[in-house]
Amino acid sequence: MANLLKVDEGFIPCPAVENDELFRNGFFEFNITKIIDYIGENGLVPHEISISDFPREFSRINESHMDSVELGEPVILLEIAPGRYNLVDGNHRMERARREGITKIMTYRLSAEEHVKFLTRKDAYLSYVEYWNEKLE
Numbered sequence: 001m002a003n004l005l006k007v008d009e010g011f012i013p014c015p016a017v018e019n020d021e022l023f024r025n026g027f028f029e030f031n032i033t034k035i036i037d038y039i040g041e042n043g044l045v046p047h048e049i050s051i052s053d054f055p056r057e058f059s060r061i062n063e064s065h066m067d068s069v070e071l072g073e074p075v076i077l078l079e080i081a082p083g084r085y086n087l088v089d090g091n092h093r094m095e096r097a098r099r100e101g102i103t104k105i106m107t108y109r110l111s112a113e114e115h116v117k118f119l120t121r122k123d124a125y126l127s128y129v130e131y132w133n134e135k136l137e
Contacts (some may be wrong), residue, residue: 002082004136005129013125019077021090021119023045028128032073032089035076038118039108046074046106060091061095069096074106077104078115082134082135085109 016022020033038044075090087094090107097105112132119125 002132002136005132007126011065011117011122011125013096013121016120021089023085025088027067027130028124030078030088030091030115030118031120034074034082034120035078035110035115035118038114039076039110043116045109048104049077049107051094051103051105054094061092066096066099068098069093071097071100071102071105077107077109078121079109079111082112112129 014031014034016029016033020031023030023032058106060068069092071093073090075093076088078088080086090105094105116125116128118127119128
């Protein structure tokens with residue numbers, strides 16, 4: 001069961017520097033580069049998931065990039081709403097796996113408590129906490 005998020009009045013948005021990869025989900029923007037650093041620094045362990053759990057419509061595919069996609073690196077999922085995870089990094093890996101008939105893929109899954117610190121704006125952070133908590137009521 002997901003927990004209520006408490007507003008951290010001292011929240012500092014995650015900075016985005018040139019060449020950082022960002023993921024926009026409507027009003028919310030997450031720094032994927034810093035999430036990847038966090039995963040490596042904290043030794044998070046990837047878990048296997050079924051590819052069929054993630055619909056294709058979340059994938060925007062650059063076909064010219066598909067031939068160079070490596071499947072060895074896990075994709076990243078963020079818990080965007082209680083119990084609901086969105087693919088935020090690895091769309092090309094997920095699509096290549098689908099095309100090759102692979103049914104499972106490794107993933108890092110970050111809870112709201114883990115990934116909220118990677119929002120790039122304070123107003124988005126405050127809105128996210130409110131959004132999250134409303135989903136639990």
